[in-house]
Amino acid sequence: xxxxxxxxxxxxxxxxxxxxxxxxxxxxxxxxxxxxxxxxxxxxxxxxxxxxxxxxxxxxxxxxxxxxxxxxxxxxxxxxxxxxxxxxxxxxxxxxxxxxxxxxxxxxxxxxxxxxxxxxxxxxxxxxxxxxxxxxxxxxxxxxxxxxxxxxxxxxxxxxxxxxxxxxxxxxxxxxxxxxxxxxxxxxxxxxxxxxxxxxxxxxxxxxxxxxxxxxxxxxxxxxxxxxxxxxxxxxxxxxxxxxxxxxxxxxxxxxxxxxxxx
Amino acid sequence: xxxxxxxxxxxxxxxxxxxxxxxxxxxxxxxxxxxxxxxxxxxxxxxxxxxxxxxxxxxxxxxxxxxxxxxxxxxxxxxxxxxxxxxxxxxxxxxxxxxxxxxxxxxxxxxxxxxxxxxxxxxxxxxxxxxxxxxxxxxxxxxxxxxxxxxxxxxxxxxxxxxxxxxxxxxxxxxxxxxxxxxxxxxxxxxxxxxxxxxxxxxxxxxxxxxxxxxxxxxxxxxxxxxxxxxxxxxxxxxxxxxxxxxxxxxxxxxxxxxxxxxxxxxxxxxxxxxxxxxxxxxxxxxxx
Numbered sequence: 244x245x246x247x248x249x250x251x252x253x254x255x256x257x258x259x260x261x262x263x264x265x266x267x268x269x270x271x272x273x274x275x276x277x278x279x280x281x282x283x284x285x286x287x288x289x290x291x292x293x294x295x296x297x298x299x300x301x302x303x304x305x306x307x308x309x310x311x312x313x314x315x316x317x318x319x320x321x322x323x324x325x326x327x328x329x330x331x332x333x334x335x336x337x338x339x340x341x342x343x344x345x346x347x348x349x350x351x352x353x354x355x356x357x358x359x360x361x362x363x364x365x366x367x368x369x370x371x372x373x374x375x376x377x378x379x380x381x382x383x384x385x386x387x388x389x390x391x392x393x394x395x396x397x398x399x400x401x402x403x404x405x406x407x408x409x410x411x412x413x414x415x416x417x418x419x420x421x422x423x424x425x426x427x428x429x430x431x432x433x434x435x436x437x438x439x440x441x442x443x444x445x446x447x448x449x450x451x452x453x454x455x456x457x458x459x460x461x462x463x464x465x466x467x468x469x470x471x472x473x474x475x476x477x478x479x480x481x482x483x484x485x486x487x488x489x490x491x492x493x494x495x496x497x498x499x500x501x502x503x504x505x506x
Numbered sequence: 507x508x509x510x511x512x513x514x515x516x517x518x519x520x521x522x523x524x525x526x527x528x529x530x531x532x533x534x535x536x537x538x539x540x541x542x543x544x545x546x547x548x549x550x551x552x553x554x555x556x557x558x559x560x561x562x563x564x565x566x567x568x569x570x571x572x573x574x575x576x577x578x579x580x581x582x583x584x585x586x587x588x589x590x591x592x593x594x595x596x597x598x599x600x601x602x603x604x605x606x607x608x609x610x611x612x613x614x615x616x617x618x619x620x621x622x623x624x625x626x627x628x629x630x631x632x633x634x635x636x637x638x639x640x641x642x643x644x645x646x647x648x649x650x651x652x653x654x655x656x657x658x659x660x661x662x663x664x665x666x667x668x669x670x671x672x673x674x675x676x677x678x679x680x681x682x683x684x685x686x687x688x689x690x691x692x693x694x695x696x697x698x699x700x701x702x703x704x705x706x707x708x709x710x711x712x713x714x715x716x717x718x719x720x721x722x723x724x725x726x727x728x729x730x731x732x733x734x735x736x737x738x739x740x741x742x743x744x745x746x747x748x749x750x751x752x753x754x755x756x757x758x759x760x761x762x763x764x765x766x767x768x769x770x771x772x773x774x775x776x777x778x779x780x781x782x783x784x785x786x787x788x789x790x791x792x793x794x795x
Contacts, residue, residue: 345515345518348519348523348776349519349525349773350523351731351776352769352772352773352776352777353523353526353527353773354769356738356750356754357530357531357753357757357768357769358530360534360757360758361533361534385728385732388724389728434630435633435679438635438636439636441636442639443636445636445639446739461636464639468645471646471649471650472650475646478646485634485639489630489635493630
């Protein structure tokens, strides 16, 4: 990477950090009751919500927080999926592998709504961990199956067999060949997972366990839907933010694909 | 022999899923407290409630499955009866949505040129948005139309809206994946050889369909299971009866027997989908060899 692009990245990160701090400060400032559903102003071009908060700053803060949370949850899901998928694909202990697959299928066969309610009822706090746990349990079976299938396929590729033939350790083969090549399948899957994780609080809200005042895109979707008749701007703005996040992530994924193709 | 192995595996999966659900239901708040509320749940009221709603232990619940007796709901209705009604409402929605998805993939693969870059982007975005967003938007539009024009959406049209919101995200996901696989298949030597041997473009695509199906099967399997999960969110949002509404009601009220019945259906459904996928893959492999 050239010095110019490094500087551009650093400046971008600084600007993003400053903007996030400003937005969070504005969003966390106490709501003004008199401004409930107030008309748009110069400082609040989308108007004010039912709590008297500036819609544009709270939505932007919610987008940043949700993106951070979704990225963290997705990274953990992909990591666990890769580790367990790697274990399943090796299957040195035939029955252990089959047993683990059975457990994965059984977990998948329990409706997501029951997982969510049970986890919230059993643990109650901390909220991020609960949401992550519930979401992870629902997503993991598919992720593990995908990772195991891809790693199993890669193990039969000539370059991997050659690496084993040259005496490379399992750890080295995994690090140099399996992980980078499995990323081509796991990252697009992770892209879909981030989309769902971004608004996982909305799904939790449908079940009746969410908090409507949270700075979260899912909570915005729920509130947007509830107030769609009188205040459609809330739902439309939330969907527009979704589109913007999708475009940014899609561009990042394309960039990764191009670099992979060049490499 | 292989059939016996698969059947044993399927039964084990369903029973393990049932056991996990039994443990999960045990973590939910006490049904008596949920039904009576914290204020009303004094010791005498809880005892009276339990006298009419004695919880079943795991072995009794397991024995009930073998005797096809799934117990009774908190309202005293037979779970089998309640689930039968829910299934009658949900099954057509599920199968129509599944059929729409498979048909769209088959049509796209057989006739239409693979989605262009823009088409793939739109399909990816529809799949990127969480599946429960579509029902929100659809419900908002339905309510708007009703309020603005006074035109009441009858049960038939409401069902169409539900099925469309159900199938849209999964179809978009499947179409995006199918377009990618088909484009790659059309570039292979095998596909070019078919053209060189005199096959037309339509025939070439038809001959490539088994290859497409073979590559897409694992994804389609997972997408079908996801469709089941989406059903659980779509029905409560639209406020219509069905398996999703029943599952949510059972979980909120800690209706143990009803919840276990829903899990049994869910587990059986996902296992049947997995088995069908396995059988289809074997058939396609035999066809290929």
